[in-house]
Amino acid sequence: MSNTFSLILLVLLGAGFAMAFIRLVIARTAGDRAVALDGATLISVDLMVLMAFLMGRSMLLDVVLVYALLSFLGVLAIARYLEGGL
Amino acid sequence: MNPDFLLGIASVAGVSMIIAAVRAIFVRDLLSAIILVGFVSLTASVLFFLMDAPDVAITEASIGAGISTVIFLWGRSKVREE
């Protein structure tokens, strides 16, 4: 039961990651790329939670916490650059 | 635990990392190249997580998400081109 559940989650998350990645590669402007980077970051946070579940170590969730807290900073810096303040 | 799942995640992350790196080298706009390098750092963090190196994954995430991006954005705004 757990295997099927994980497989469904993996396929859904992989599809979302692939779509964000395609948008990242063929984007027209840099703002598009920044939004696609944010989406890919969110989906990879979910992917890392799933990996910690598959490996069976709750200790690895610290990494995901750091990533979710700090990945916001890159997009914020890009926004600050686009408004001319860096 | 099914090891095929981890193989799938590694394949997706590795292939997208290499495509993004090649695009970052050959894209015309420098700001897009900086964003793509940020994405490469993100997937590298996922790969470190996959290789059972959580300490390295934390370091790569905290460095690559904020500080490295800001350094290159600062350089992009201060460099003088005619």
Add this chain to the structure above:
Amino acid sequence: MRTFIAFLLALYLVFFAAAAFESFGEPQGLGRIAEHYAAEGFEEVGAINLVTAVVVTYRGLDTLGEVSVLFTAASAVILLLSVFPLGKPANKPSSIVLLTMKVLPGPILLFGGYIIAHGHLTPGGGFPGGAVVASAALLVLLGCTQEVGFAKWLTFAESMAGFSFAMLGFWGLLKLGQFLNNSVLFLGIPGQLLSAGIIPLISAAIGVKVASELSGILVAYRCGGGKE
């Protein structure tokens, strides 16, 4: 054409690396040193996280050298930017950046402190925690348009951290005849917060040092070197 030639050259170099790894063969188990660390490290050092144990005690002297390399790079950046100052932005940040700058540095700072303090129990330690704390400083610097208050404390914090790291090493040398010996403090019960000898102290020193150096680089970027 130039790209193709560069590709061939790079392929040649990477082929060398691949050939070198081919001669190693697929690793079947831990190496001799790593086997000792995995088998004895739990009793010798008292730390659960083996990576922190290797960074801080077994390879602590190397870490001292690496921190010096980091210090050299950071001081080169600060020196260059104070000799050749560049202009700084006068642009007011928008309301989103301003609100984030007021709310988020506190939690990030707290989490960085957690990562440094629990370096021997969970993934983390001095280097990742220092990077997280520097990210909080980065968030403050993104929003400000004038001088920041903490900039003048960075040099003091950096030198005090380096000094205490070296002094903790010499304490072991004087008491037990070995640089950075971990048994100068009580080892405690592995798994508790106050255990593993001087590992939390050295983690704190490394964390303060890395955080102040990275923040020093960022402050120099924002304010043009300043008064060091």
Add this chain to the structure above:
Amino acid sequence: MSLSLVLLLSSMGLLLTGLVGIMAKKHLLRIALAFTLASTGVNILLVWTGYLAGRKAPIIDASIEEIATVAVVDPVPQALVLTSIVIGVAVSALLVVVAVLTSRELGTADVRRMRNLKW
């Protein structure tokens, strides 16, 4: 295709891409970006040398039942890479500063147009 081979190929590909960028590009900031890519590839390669498939992260807590020697991956390359990443970002900061100051001095960031370098 095994997991180990996929990881090795992706690190080698990233290293190759970074080296091509260092050699073929002419803008100074792009060279610094390619340097960052190559150093990330080298870091993944170094962690890969200590990776053993099917083992666990080197944190000995209650979820490791066997003796630690046969249950965890190699902690030594991870400890090396941990410092290498932090030093790498300081070095790339230095590279960016040198690139910016050079472009201010010579008026361009393109390597082909720097005529004042010959003396």
